[in-house]
Each structure stands twice: as C-alpha cells, then as structure tokens.
Amino acid sequence: MWSVTQRVDEGRRRLLALVAGAPVLGAALAACAADPRPKAAPGPRSALDADVKLRWRAVRSEQTLLALHAAVAAAHPDLAATLQPLTAHHDEHLAALVADGPLPYGFSPDAVVAAPEVAGDAAGALAAVAAAERAAADTCVAASLAAAGPRLAAVLATIAGSEAGHGVVLA
Amino acid sequence: MTTTPAPTPAPSPSAGPGLDAAQAALAGEHACVYGYGVAGAHLPDRAEEALGALTAHRSRRDALTALIVAAGAEPGAAEPGYALPSPVTDPASAQALAVLLEQRLGALYADLVGAAATPELRELAVRAVVASSVQALTWGGAPSAFPGLDGRV
Numbered sequence: 001m002w003s004v005t006q007r008v009d010e011g012r013r014r015l016l017a018l019v020a021g022a023p024v025l026g027a028a029l030a031a032c033a034a035d036p037r038p039k040a041a042p043g044p045r046s047a048l049d050a051d052v053k054l055r056w057r058a059v060r061s062e063q064t065l066l067a068l069h070a071a072v073a074a075a076h077p078d079l080a081a082t083l084q085p086l087t088a089h090h091d092e093h094l095a096a097l098v099a100d101g102p103l104p105y106g107f108s109p110d111a112v113v114a115a116p117e118v119a120g121d122a123a124g125a126l127a128a129v130a131a132a133e134r135a136a137a138d139t140c141v142a143a144s145l146a147a148a149g150p151r152l153a154a155v156l157a158t159i160a161g162s163e164a165g166h167g168v169v170l171a
Numbered sequence: 172m173t174t175t176p177a178p179t180p181a182p183s184p185s186a187g188p189g190l191d192a193a194q195a196a197l198a199g200e201h202a203c204v205y206g207y208g209v210a211g212a213h214l215p216d217r218a219e220e221a222l223g224a225l226t227a228h229r230s231r232r233d234a235l236t237a238l239i240v241a242a243g244a245e246p247g248a249a250e251p252g253y254a255l256p257s258p259v260t261d262p263a264s265a266q267a268l269a270v271l272l273e274q275r276l277g278a279l280y281a282d283l284v285g286a287a288a289t290p291e292l293r294e295l296a297v298r299a300v301v302a303s304s305v306q307a308l309t310w311g312g313a314p315s316a317f318p319g320l321d322g323r324v
Binding site: 085086088089092093096137141144145150151153154155157158159160161162164165166168169 | 305307324
C-alpha cells in the first residue's frame, strides 16, 4: 500500500522542489488567531439562560470527575502519578467554566460532591475513570452542539476533546 | 460538454465569518490529507492506522466541501504541493508531523465550532475537534486541557 504512496511521495518531493512558492504546510494549518469570544451582542435572554444551564451542568460534570480522580488516587496511591496531569486538566476546565460567566443564583463552585465508590483493584478503578471520562466527553459534545454562545460552544468542544483523550490515555 | 452556465448561488446566511472558518478548516484538511500521504510512507509498522487516519480526513474533507457548497460558496481547492514544516525521514519524524497536523487542524476546527453558522457545520466541527484530539494522542502527542484552544481559553 505505502510502497505506491512512497513513489508518489518521491514525485511530490520533486514537484515541491520545482514549484516555486508552494505554500508551507504549516501556513495552511496555522491556527487562526481569531478570538473565539463572541464579539456580537449577546443573543436573546432565553438562549443566555439555556447557556447558563449548559455551563452549570458542565461545571457539575467537572466536579464529579475531580471527585472520582481524588477518590481513585486516595484508594490507589500507585495510580496518583498517572492521574495527576489529567486531574490538572479538570481543574483547568472547571476554572474556565466558572470564570466564563454567571452561574445560577446560589450556586457554589466549591460545592462538595459525594465521594464515589472506587473498585478494589487498580485496573478496575482506572477503567472506571476512563469510562467516566468518555461519558463526560459525550455529554460535552451534546452540550457544545446545543450551546448558543460561540465561546461556550468552542470551550465545551475542546473539553470534550480533552476528556475523550483521557479516555484513550487511560484505556 | 454542454455549456449551461451554473446558476449564481443566492446569498446565504452562512456567508461571512462562519464560511471563512469553514474554508480555513477545509484548507487544513487538504494540507492534512497531503501530509498523511507523506507521513504514512514512513510508518510501515503503523500503515493501517495511518491509512485509517488518511481515510477519515478525506471523508471529513468531502463532508466539509459539501457543506460549503450547500452554503452557496465555492470550496477552496487543494494546493498542488505543500512544503513540510520539517523533514520527514523516519517513523519518529512522520509521527511528529501527524501530531502537528492533528493539533493545528484541531485549532482550526475549534474556531469553526464558534463561528459555524449552521448546525451541520457546528456538528462537523465539534466532532472533528474530538477526533483530532484523540488522533494526536495516538501519534504520541501529549494530552491537553483544551485541545485546539490551548493558550486561548
């Protein structure tokens, strides 16, 4: 399969040498510096309220994942080093979501989430974290699709990407 | 070949920033498809995976092209050739290229998530952000908190 591609590849390299001004791959893929924060006026009130709820649910989801990480790390100290960098991502997710706008009245971002049960074996505990990460990613995808605000939609999509990645790393 | 002129597409509500972001993502997919052609040639032990990624990018490129056409715009074409950001000579440099492609594509799609003017474009972009994040990891990229928006949140 790739032997064919390899020959094509050689041809492309020659082509590249010949084509003056061939665009640099990195330039075509250069991350747009566009600020994803909405610049237009906020949408209708109902859309804003719906977004507050989406953000609130995402905050809750992060708190639940953080509680699970903490419980697993406490029950299985050997897993703490594996989980730590991923736990730090959830701290970042939570901070970004909380900082991004109002949350429902009376909501405390420091609310304690009940400690979840942790499997007695390390492999089972880790598998439970991976499953929770994947489920949270799916929820974030749905929330991103539903979000009215462009900034919230983008943040939720990348949180989904992060958590789906955690699911892969831990699997 | 008959020469019936193509009807001029009516102005679409999705013209504007949303379409610019879609065109930017499409340009990224074109570059990515090219890049995987190069990287795959240097990944004999992971040829199936590289081919799978290439196929996924081709199909997303086609889906994005169709959505841009549906929005009444002319989808950007692939360039005849692309210069690589760094030489690809072995599996390690091929994987590094694949990671870079996925990460940069993820950033373009994160922009499109926010800018997309239709639910279809939004959905394609959200799923692409997730796919590129996961794919970058499989090529050896490091997990991140906001893949596609890192440093911009």
